[in-house]
Amino acid sequence: MKEHLERYGWILKILPEFLVRWAEERLKLQPKFQTMIAQEDLKVAALLESSLKPYHSRFKRHEALPEEGIPRENILSEVKTMCELERPRWEKGFVSGGIYHGDREHIDFLNQVYSLQSQSNPLHSDLFPSATKFEAEIVSMVAGFSGKGECAPDVCGTVTSGGTESILLAMKVYRDRARRIRGIKKPEIVLATTAHAAFDKASDYFGIKLIKVPVNQDFVLDPKEVRRRLGRRTIAIIGSAPAFPHGTIDPIEDLAQIAEEHGVGFHTDACLGGFVLPFAERAGLPIPKVDFRVRGVTSMSIDTHKYGFAAKGSSVVLYRNSELRREQYFTATEWPGGLYFSPTLMGSRPGALSAACWASLLSTGAVGYRDSARRLIEAGDFLKREMGKISGIRILGDPLWIIAIDSPEFDVYELMDRMSERGWSLNGLHHPPCIHIALTLRHLESGVLGRFIDDLKWSVTEVRKHVKKGGGMAPVYGMASSLPFRGLVGDLLKKTLDAIYKV
Numbered sequence: 001m002k003e004h005l006e007r008y009g010w011i012l013k014i015l016p017e018f019l020v021r022w023a024e025e026r027l028k029l030q031p032k033f034q035t036m037i038a039q040e041d042l043k044v045a046a047l048l049e050s051s052l053k054p055y056h057s058r059f060k061r062h063e064a065l066p067e068e069g070i071p072r073e074n075i076l077s078e079v080k081t082m083c084e085l086e087r088p089r090w091e092k093g094f095v096s097g098g099i100y101h102g103d104r105e106h107i108d109f110l111n112q113v114y115s116l117q118s119q120s121n122p123l124h125s126d127l128f129p130s131a132t133k134f135e136a137e138i139v140s141m142v143a144g145f146s147g148k149g150e151c152a153p154d155v156c157g158t159v160t161s162g163g164t165e166s167i168l169l170a171m172k173v174y175r176d177r178a179r180r181i182r183g184i185k186k187p188e189i190v191l192a193t194t195a196h197a198a199f200d201k202a203s204d205y206f207g208i209k210l211i212k213v214p215v216n217q218d219f220v221l222d223p224k225e226v227r228r229r230l231g232r233r234t235i236a237i238i239g240s241a242p243a244f245p246h247g248t249i250d251p252i253e254d255l256a257q258i259a260e261e262h263g264v265g266f267h268t269d270a271c272l273g274g275f276v277l278p279f280a281e282r283a284g285l286p287i288p289k290v291d292f293r294v295r296g297v298t299s300m301s302i303d304t305h306k307y308g309f310a311a312k313g314s315s316v317v318l319y320r321n322s323e324l325r326r327e328q329y330f331t332a333t334e335w336p337g338g339l340y341f342s343p344t345l346m347g348s349r350p351g352a353l354s355a356a357c358w359a360s361l362l363s364t365g366a367v368g369y370r371d372s373a374r375r376l377i378e379a380g381d382f383l384k385r386e387m388g389k390i391s392g393i394r395i396l397g398d399p400l401w402i403i404a405i406d407s408p409e410f411d412v413y414e415l416m417d418r419m420s421e422r423g424w425s426l427n428g429l430h431h432p433p434c435i436h437i438a439l440t441l442r443h444l445e446s447g448v449l450g451r452f453i454d455d456l457k458w459s460v461t462e463v464r465k466h467v468k469k470g471g472g473m474a475p476v477y478g479m480a481s482s483l484p485f486r487g488l489v490g491d492l493l494k495k496t497l498d499a500i501y502k503v
């Protein structure tokens with residue numbers, strides 16, 4: 001069966017999607033196929049067991065609540081041990097993205113603020129006026145460097161738990177507004193295939209159809225292709241600044257102009273670039289405009305927990321005016337529990353994270369963000385230059401500080417495995433197969449970039465020897481990106497989530 005799939009898989013690739021889904025459903029009924037899937041499941045379960053649960057043999061498993069409470073010092077000691085095991089890899093700069101600042105003094109400072117505010121909940125603004133102050137000021141500070149000004153005096157927003165929530169909320173705003181004002185019941189959003197998966201989540205949760213446009217040879221949206229796909233049901237266009245996979249910036253000015261002409265919303269997803277781009281521009285670097293200074297831009301997502309250097313669990317969603325923001329709010333006036341109103345998806349929220357985010361913004365300041373942005377872009381230039389000298393790999397598009405590479409010669413996932421052997425945790429991407437590194441302040445520490453280039457050269461040489469070592473992630477990535485039955489891949493991912501919640 002597996003051989004059949006490998007041999008005839010290409011036929012499935014040229015069939016329309018609904019036929020492939022039909023074939024997949026038929027196939028799932030075949031006993032032979034079920035046996036094959038069961039065998040694959042066992043292999044995957046074994047792989048997951050070792051990669052997701054490395055602590056099984058080291059720490060006691062707590063399947064049920066202990067009868068007597070465990071002494072606090074024992075718990076603290078166990079948590080500390082886990083931190084010490086996990087810290088070196090990211091602290092020494094081996095990780096793509098993930099931890100964006102990571103300096104011990106900065107983390108200690110955020111932790112102090114967090115611990116002072118750990119009981120705070122912005123839902124209870126009467127009890128915690130500090131949380132209200134922190135959140136209003138976070139939004140105001142972020143709006144201030146995202147184009148709020150003469151052309152966009154009313155920019156406003158809310159604090160959220162992360163990029164995904166910011167995106168979900170903005171998409172809900174466009175859906176509800178289009179339904180209310182234009183009577184659109186089957187809304188559509190036009191976006192690049194490279195836009196973040198959070199938009200797929202919004203589509204899934206809110207019943208919005210995504211019209212996905214393949215990116216061009218520069219790995220960005222082509223405005224002409226976007227224009228062709230607009231229709232009566234379009235409620236918004238999305239542009240990324242930059243997009244996660246290849247770190248490339250969509251042509252926001254052209255796209256937003258199309259949105260304005262068509263009378264629909266335009267969302268700039270600046271989860272990654274919201275801090276780097278404006279401050280790189282202030283540092284005098286040539287950076288395209290992606291924020292509210294561009295007329296058609298009506299909303300933005302900007303992650304404070306990435307290059308804003310806040311603790312994880314914080315982002316900002318901005319709107320051009322308060323009329324749009326109001327569409328995000330939720331109120332329940334008849335609930336016996338009292339008058340209920342909440343600005344975002346969550347009810348109770350961790351006020352301590354907003355306090356830590358506020359503290360990160362204040363302590364870094366414009367000068368700090370400018371300096372980081374300049375250094376990140378310079379580091380990106382260095383990497384691109386050095387990678388350009390390594391034959392066998394090529395850089396996709398024209399990125400700044402998030403750089404994706406593939407290879408016309410060899411399996412790029414094999415390269416990722418060799419880099420993993422050297423300790424690196426890079427991101428494996430597909431459609432097309434490639435890998436990327438998202439630079440952070442960790443990579444700006446002395447010697448890290450040089451080590452990356454040395455290890456990359458070593459890995460390329462190893463892969464070129466054509467010795468497939470096996471055992472790594474290359475076969476898994478290869479299979480997952482080429483298998484025509486996407487439902488099966490989705491099932492596999494859901495099984496991974498099940499495995500995560502197994503004690």
Ligand SMILES: Cc1ncc(COP(=O)(O)O)c(C=O)c1O
Pocket residue numbers: 162163164165167196198240242243244269270271272303315
């Ligand atoms: C461009 C972009 N948008 C949105 C997100 C989603 O952010 P989060 O993981 O904080 O929900 C990410 C995350 O990497 C991203 O890179």
